[in-house]
Amino acid sequence: MSSDEKLELRHPAKAALLAWLVPGLGHWYQGRMGKSVLYAICILGLFVAGSQQGAWQVVYVRWDREGFYWPYLAQVGTGVVALPALIRSPAVRAWFPEAVRRFELAPTPEEQDDLHRTFGKQIDMAMVYTMVAGLLNFLVIYDAFAGPALWDEEQRRKSPPPSPPETPKE
Amino acid sequence: MTPLFASLNMHWYLPPLVIAVSLVYSATRYEDWGLIWRHAIRWALYILAFLGSAYLVLFLISIEIPFFWLVLVVLGLAFVFYRTGSARG
Numbered sequence: 147m148s149s150d151e152k153l154e155l156r157h158p159a160k161a162a163l164l165a166w167l168v169p170g171l172g173h174w175y176q177g178r179m180g181k182s183v184l185y186a187i188c189i190l191g192l193f194v195a196g197s198q199q200g201a202w203q204v205v206y207v208r209w210d211r212e213g214f215y216w217p218y219l220a221q222v223g224t225g226v227v228a229l230p231a232l233i234r235s236p237a238v239r240a241w242f243p244e245a246v247r248r249f250e251l252a253p254t255p256e257e258q259d260d261l262h263r264t265f266g267k268q269i270d271m272a273m274v275y276t277m278v279a280g281l282l283n284f285l286v287i288y289d290a291f292a293g294p295a296l297w298d299e300e301q302r303r304k305s306p307p308p309s310p311p312e313t314p315k316e
Numbered sequence: 317m318t319p320l321f322a323s324l325n326m327h328w329y330l331p332p333l334v335i336a337v338s339l340v341y342s343a344t345r346y347e348d349w350g351l352i353w354r355h356a357i358r359w360a361l362y363i364l365a366f367l368g369s370a371y372l373v374l375f376l377i378s379i380e381i382p383f384f385w386l387v388l389v390v391l392g393l394a395f396v397f398y399r400t401g402s403a404r405g
Contacts (some may be wrong), residue, residue: 152346159351169327178347180344184339184340184343185340185343188335188336188339188340189336189340191332191336192332192333192336194347196331199324217384221389267326268324268326271329274329274333275329278333278336278337279336281385282336282341285340285341285344286340286344288344289343289344293347294343294345294346294347295344295345296345296346297346297347300346300348300351301345303350303351
């Protein structure tokens, strides 16, 4: 393999969109199966573990007098699993089955106080898990779009440039 | 809904986070699996060393060693001199 070999990436823009929607799907689409499985397990694992540890009430959108819920900007990087939080209208939520009607719905201030009283710092750790999952997926999207960040260095390591010819001694 | 590990010690949250972060970060930098694993292990050790040293400093502050800041400055200077010496030598 030559040092200037290019990594063939199938439809980078489409793969990047798929990588955002479902972590690992963009790489699966490009035929990079190993990475796809790794990303799916690590990112979705972190997101689900975080949501579960936060009693399913740490991923939501809030933009009102209480202020903006900034962690969502990171959480939305995880893609489709964080998108139900955008549905805030009770009228739309009423269409959903009872079991998932409150999924990723912003808790009331009373519910939030109750969560912190019951679970303490665990809620903060749960939020960190979901945020880190989203932020890591931004790196994954970049990888699907442009390939690994140190591809050139990797190629140089595999085949170092030929050393210059020795000059004959006089 | 009650979380699965409701009374989990806070320290148990660290290993999955470190493993996931180091693996994903390394995989976005390289394509070769050998390099990914090697880089991930090194990155995990960096994270643990950084967190460990922060933990140590906070622990030392909490037990109120006399002249703690002086001790910290002396240790810091010793480290800088050591690095400077090893770089020259």
